[in-house]
Amino acid sequence: MDNNKVKIGYYEVTAIILVLIGTKAFTGFPRFIVEAGLTAGWIIILESGLLSIALWLLISALLFRFPGKSLTQINNLVLGPAFGILANLIFLSYITINNSNLLRLFSEAVILTALPEAPVSSLTFLFIIPALVAVHIGIEAIGRSTYIALPFIVIGTISVLAAIYPFMDHWQLLPLFGSGVGTVLTHGLLSVSGFSEVLILAYFVPYFSFDGSKLRRLGIFSIAVSTLAFVLIVAVYLMVIPVPGAQENIVPFYQLSRMIYLGRYFQRVEAIFILFWTFTAFLWIALGLAVIAIIVRDMLKIPYYRPILPALSTLFVSIGLTPADFMQSIEIEKFILGTIGWQFTFIPPCVVYMLSLLRKKGGRVKHDQG
Amino acid sequence: MTKGRPILVLLCLFTMVFLSGCWGAKEPDELGFILYTGVDKVEGNLLEVTFGIAVPQAGGAEGKGGKSERELEIVSVNAASFYGAVQLANAFVSRDLTFLHNRALIFSEEVAREGLEGYVNTMIRSRELRRNTFVLVTNGKAKEFIASNQAILETYPYRQMEFFLEGKKFVGFIPHSNLNMFYKALKSPGEEAITALCGVNDGKGRGIITDKEGEIIQEIAYLPGEIPRQGGNKIDIIGTAVFRGDKLMGYLNGNETRYYQMVKGDFQSAMITLPDPENKERLLVIVLKVELGRPPTIKVDLKGENPRIQIDLLLEGEIISTQSSTNYESGVEKAELEQYAGSIINNEILAVIQKTQQEYQSDIFGFGDHTRSFFWTWSAWEQYNWSEKYPQAEVEAKTTVKIRRTGLKIRTSPLPEVKGGEGP
Numbered sequence: 182m183d184n185n186k187v188k189i190g191y192y193e194v195t196a197i198i199l200v201l202i203g204t205k206a207f208t209g210f211p212r213f214i215v216e217a218g219l220t221a222g223w224i225i226i227l228e229s230g231l232l233s234i235a236l237w238l239l240i241s242a243l244l245f246r247f248p249g250k251s252l253t254q255i256n257n258l259v260l261g262p263a264f265g266i267l268a269n270l271i272f273l274s275y276i277t278i279n280n281s282n283l284l285r286l287f288s289e290a291v292i293l294t295a296l297p298e299a300p301v302s303s304l305t306f307l308f309i310i311p312a313l314v315a316v317h318i319g320i321e322a323i324g325r326s327t328y329i330a331l332p333f334i335v336i337g338t339i340s341v342l343a344a345i346y347p348f349m350d351h352w353q354l355l356p357l358f359g360s361g362v363g364t365v366l367t368h369g370l371l372s373v374s375g376f377s378e379v380l381i382l383a384y385f386v387p388y389f390s391f392d393g394s395k396l397r398r399l400g401i402f403s404i405a406v407s408t409l410a411f412v413l414i415v416a417v418y419l420m421v422i423p424v425p426g427a428q429e430n431i432v433p434f435y436q437l438s439r440m441i442y443l444g445r446y447f448q449r450v451e452a453i454f455i456l457f458w459t460f461t462a463f464l465w466i467a468l469g470l471a472v473i474a475i476i477v478r479d480m481l482k483i484p485y486y487r488p489i490l491p492a493l494s495t496l497f498v499s500i501g502l503t504p505a506d507f508m509q510s511i512e513i514e515k516f517i518l519g520t521i522g523w524q525f526t527f528i529p530p531c532v533v534y535m536l537s538l539l540r541k542k543g544g545r546v547k548h549d550q551g
Numbered sequence: 552m553t554k555g556r557p558i559l560v561l562l563c564l565f566t567m568v569f570l571s572g573c574w575g576a577k578e579p580d581e582l583g584f585i586l587y588t589g590v591d592k593v594e595g596n597l598l599e600v601t602f603g604i605a606v607p608q609a610g611g612a613e614g615k616g617g618k619s620e621r622e623l624e625i626v627s628v629n630a631a632s633f634y635g636a637v638q639l640a641n642a643f644v645s646r647d648l649t650f651l652h653n654r655a656l657i658f659s660e661e662v663a664r665e666g667l668e669g670y671v672n673t674m675i676r677s678r679e680l681r682r683n684t685f686v687l688v689t690n691g692k693a694k695e696f697i698a699s700n701q702a703i704l705e706t707y708p709y710r711q712m713e714f715f716l717e718g719k720k721f722v723g724f725i726p727h728s729n730l731n732m733f734y735k736a737l738k739s740p741g742e743e744a745i746t747a748l749c750g751v752n753d754g755k756g757r758g759i760i761t762d763k764e765g766e767i768i769q770e771i772a773y774l775p776g777e778i779p780r781q782g783g784n785k786i787d788i789i790g791t792a793v794f795r796g797d798k799l800m801g802y803l804n805g806n807e808t809r810y811y812q813m814v815k816g817d818f819q820s821a822m823i824t825l826p827d828p829e830n831k832e833r834l835l836v837i838v839l840k841v842e843l844g845r846p847p848t849i850k851v852d853l854k855g856e857n858p859r860i861q862i863d864l865l866l867e868g869e870i871i872s873t874q875s876s877t878n879y880e881s882g883v884e885k886a887e888l889e890q891y892a893g894s895i896i897n898n899e900i901l902a903v904i905q906k907t908q909q910e911y912q913s914d915i916f917g918f919g920d921h922t923r924s925f926f927w928t929w930s931a932w933e934q935y936n937w938s939e940k941y942p943q944a945e946v947e948a949k950t951t952v953k954i955r956r957t958g959l960k961i962r963t964s965p966l967p968e969v970k971g972g973e974g975p
Contacts, residue, residue: 219929297678298575348731355923356932422731424929426738429675440731442683445713449681 188390191399193324194382196331197468198403201378204465205518206338206414207458208286210375211433213515214415217368219424221359222415228369230408233376234401236527241397243534244383246543248393252383252530253479259537268529269480272380273473275517275525280469281500282513284308287462289507290432295455305498312467313494317487320388320471327464330457337457338410341434342417344441344450353423354416374522375411376404381472383530384479431511434458470497580607583646586623586709587700589657589693590670593629598662600636601627601694604644605652605708622708625698633673650679654712656686656730657693657749663792663799668737671797675734682731685716688792688799690750690775699751699785715788716747723812723821724771724789724805737797740933741919745811748790748802750775767836768895770824772806793911795938800911803903810896810903814862814916814948816846822871828891829884830875837879838872839892844953851921851944858940860904860918862948866896869956876965880957889952897950904946914941 189197214222247255252272257265288304296304315323358365379400386393418433421440430436438454441447473493474486483489504510537543587603603623626644630636640648656674658667674680689696702708719725728746736744756779775787791803791811803811812818820842827835844865852859868889873879879888907913919937926932 293678296573296575299573303574350920352920352923356926356928358927359929361928361930423735423739426734436682440682445710445717448683 187319187321187388189321189324189385189388191389191391191395193321193328194385194389194391195399195403196328197324198379198382198399199331199406200327200334200461200464201381201468202376202403202407203334203410204283204461205375206411207432207434207461208283208290209431209433209511209514210518211411211415211418212428212430213519214368214372214411215419215424215427215433217360217372217519218365219359220354220356220419221365222419222427223354223412224358224365225369225372226375226408226411226415228366229372229375230404230411232370233373233379233404233408233527236373236531237379237400237404238397239534240380240383240527240530241400243530243537243543244386244393244396246534246537249386251386251479252380252533253476255383255537255543256529256533259533259540259542266480268533269476271525271529273476273480275377275522276469276476277473277496278500278513279517279522280466280473281497282504282510282517283462283469284466284497285501285504285510286507286514287459287466288501289510290435290462291455291459293431293507294435294451302498302502305501308463308466309470309494309498311463312470313490315463315467316471316474316490320385320475323464323467323471327468330460330464334457334461337454338414341438341441341454342413344443344447345417345421345437347443348440349417349420350423351420353420359424368519371523372519374518374526376407377522377526379404380526380530381468384472384476431507466497470494577647581647582651583644583648584652585648585650586652587655587657587697587712588650588653589627589659589689589697590633590662591659591693592661592665597629597631598633598636599627599629599694600633600640601625601697602640602648603697603700603708604646604648622702622705623697623700625694627694633670650677652709653680653684654709655716656680656684657696658686658688658746659693660688660690660799662693663688663746663794666797667733667794667799668797671730671734671737674730680730682729682734684730685712686728686730686733686746687749687788688746690748690802695751696749696786701784703784719788720819721821722771723809723818726791726808726812727817736915736917737794739917739920741914741922741937742917743913743915743938744794744797745915746792746794747788748775748792748808749786749788752776752778752780752785752787754781754785756780767824767826767834768899769806771809772804774802774804791915793907793913793915795911795913800913803906806899807903807906810900811915813843813864813866813896814847814849814900814904816843818843823892823896825892825895827873827875827877828887829877833875835874836872837870837874837888839868839952839954840871841866841868841892841896841952843867844951849916849918849921851918853922853925853935855945858918858922858937858944860944860946862900862946864896864900864948864950866893866950866952868892868952868954870954870958873963876963878963879954880960880962885954889954893950893952896952897948900948900950901946904948908942908944908946912938912942914938918944 214225218225253269256268260268284305287308288301291304292299382396382400419427421437438451441450470493474490477489478486504513584605585602586605589601591599593599603625606621606624626640628636628639630639637648702711705711716725726745726747733744733746736742756777774790778787789805791808793800793803809821820840822838822840825837827837844867848863850861878884907915922937923932
């Protein structure tokens, strides 16, 4: 596939980033946040969101110094070929492990919620094969699918939150600082990786059909909307299933949807939720596969990514099935999102930005003149 | 591409052969739907688990084949654990037993006094049981309760418990209690759990009522099995089982449950019978239909030596019945009636709270949740140990009753003097 011909529009990219960040709401993410902050879980999200916006401003400043270039190319330009590859590998390894683990988590979640007798391997194939086909068709097609799917995902999510209103009790959001100010602030800092998918914008730059100057705004918008959605979901979760019970549910959003009861004729509606949830998971895996394929292609400087898709899919499945059990997968997700993720995602581009300033590499004026 | 298309279509059609079902697929006629589950203790520290399994309608659809003789097949199994009993039941029930449509979990008093944590933990974990499954405690044996229950008016026994626990909000003596509410209160440092109370009524009631005056205010002060009645279903669902931690401490009768629900804010509406204040010697009564005017305002103050709880309750009422000729619909009499009803309800509320403080040491009202705002962190709140403080709390209540409607009458005219009345 010639990347010079493939272009994605502004709204499609926005939908992609929103889905990539927001899908975590359907995994154990709300529970990790509640475990960390107890009743102050929503503050952790708020802090992480604001911090992510600040970090994104730095990263977008880096992108402005190298108009039209992806972060893969920028890393090579600023750090040189050897260290550039290393910087790219850091993000690549992070996103590969994270995506593979999510593939496992979603497969396990389907076993938990809908198909209890199905082998986990069959479900990983159920997700990876359509994802492989979708990425093979192209990133444009996935972008459009995501754009079309987003309103349904948003409506589905809001419907669940609204339908659960009779069970809400605002007192359950107190004490305000939950696990303590220090703990909340620390976890707010560590949890920025919850928004790290915004970095994918930096890798998609050559594909944009719109002006790169909109990149900053797009990133801020995506993080802000995701923050709002996460805050809402965590707050509703806490109000409906308060601490300490909120720390117990494997898939909080599913548990919320199971509780919907608006009279005898409107109950047991989680099956609808499972549908849009599974579709979101599929989009996530397809997008993750596409991102990895693009980064690998850029790193290896090969013209097409299609030939490497089967290999990457196999890698996804292999890594995904490595954890011995569901619990180990959950621990990995928690470790990645709540402890080390930020070191692999936001920090390297910020370091590259600092270095580009120190080494006086890039720069819009200079580039334009050149 | 065009050449390959027929092959692709054939391949898709062929794939359908393998897509006719999924792992674990089960047809509805393979499943035995448990509607009620009862847990009792038997000798040897074993559990006796009773299942009320729905019997499919004989002859198919309703109206064609009519009702089968029994709506429920009742089976009991003794086992060391809950799921052990489920497994064993499959030895003599042909269908795969499932809790997907289980509507009620009924625990015997004995089991509840030992503690429900183990059972509730098991059930919350279940994929099949839902958190909105009703939880009840029976003041007898769960097995007897399930066996005595007859869904007399119901075509579908599944609905019966839903009607009792969701639909009876106009009586106020059946508290809403499900697995989620129980679990939430069980785990909270600021609230204790309750369940609805049920039992078997053998028709004997609790004896002949002789003292009408004393009985008027306590009109519904019954526990299951005590209601003086004959005929109908042989079960009663009335009152509340009060827990401290996971252990049953005692009961609130129907009357107390009503006042509990008023303070809790779960009260919807009910008819309250009061002695006619102007005609007490004639043992006349007034019936008011009351409902919550607004959610109760509860303030907890932790500044003093003991916590202080203030409750402000607004009830709105409608006159349903007056037996005397006193014109309670307006003027001074209406104001007096409002004040009189308010003071009676207020005293009853304070008595219920006192009972939970002194007898059960259990804050089933969730006043402790209102202390959350005094603390910045969860650990500080937990360390305050509200459940230890609650029995010493000083409680004030202010109940205001406002009569908003008077039925279809605007005033009551006395009987003419010639007929022994007071005349116009």
